Structure formats: C-alpha cells, structure tokens
Amino acid sequence: MKNTCSNSKKNKPFAYKIQMIIIPLFPVSFLLIMQRFSLGLYKIGIILLIITAMMQNIFGNIDPDATRRETFLGFLKIAVIIVIIFIVGILIAPSLVNLGRG
Numbered sequence: 001m002k003n004t005c006s007n008s009k010k011n012k013p014f015a016y017k018i019q020m021i022i023i024p025l026f027p028v029s030f031l032l033i034m035q036r037f038s039l040g041l042y043k044i045g046i047i048l049l050i051i052t053a054m055m056q057n058i059f060g061n062i063d064p065d066a067t068r069r070e071t072f073l074g075f076l077k078i079a080v081i082i083v084i085i086f087i088v089g090i091l092i093a094p095s096l097v098n099l100g101r102g
Contacts, residue, residue: 013064013065013066013067013071014066014067014068014071015059015062015063015064015066015074016064018055018059018071019056019059019064022052022055022056022059023056025048025052026049026052026053028045028048029045029048029049029052030045030049031045032044032045032048033045033046033049057082058074058075058078058079058082059075061074062074062075062078
C-alpha cells in the first residue's frame with residue numbers, strides 16, 4: 001500500500017495553501033486589536049487585519065484548484081480591480097462631500 005497522506009500534502013493547490021495561511025491570521029489580528037497592553041501590537045493587529053482581509057478578498061475569488069500561474073494571474077486581475085476602485089473612490093470623494101454640503 002502506498003502512503004497517500006504524504007502525497008496529499010504535496011499536491012495541494014497554491015491558492016488553497018495561501019488561504020490556509022490567511023484564515024488563521026484573522027483571529028490573530030483580532031486578538032492583537034483587542035489586547036490593551038501595547039499600542040504597537042494594536043497597530044500591528046490593524047495592519048494585519050487590513051492585509052488579510054484584502055488577501056482573502058482576492059484569494060477567495062480564485063479557484064482553490066487553480067495552478068500557481070492561474071493563481072498569480074487571478075491575483076493580479078483582482079488586485080488591479082481593487083486598486084481602481086480605491087482610486088475612483090479617492091477621486092470622487094471631494095465631489096460627494098460638496099454634494100452633501102450644498
């Protein structure tokens with residue numbers, strides 16, 4: 001009989017491996033935010049939460065069975081879309097503020 005346990009760990013797709021790293025980082029970031037002892041740890045928790053949320057949005061929309069190349073191309077496509085949305089939001093924010101005042 002072959003040992004399938006060792007083979008199954010090596011054959012996991014890249015996107016799946018990334019998601020298995022990202023998901024446990026969410027509770028870690030929340031714990032860092034909730035602690036009351038260090039402002040530095042709080043800041044690290046906020047940054048970690050922002051990064052993991054962005055990465056989860058990106059890798060959550062990529063097929064977990066995708067190859068490394070497909071994962072990279074999907075990452076680039078979704079990251080460009082997110083950056084464009086942020087830029088458009090920054091550009092129209094002053095106009096929206098003026099609409100609210102008027």
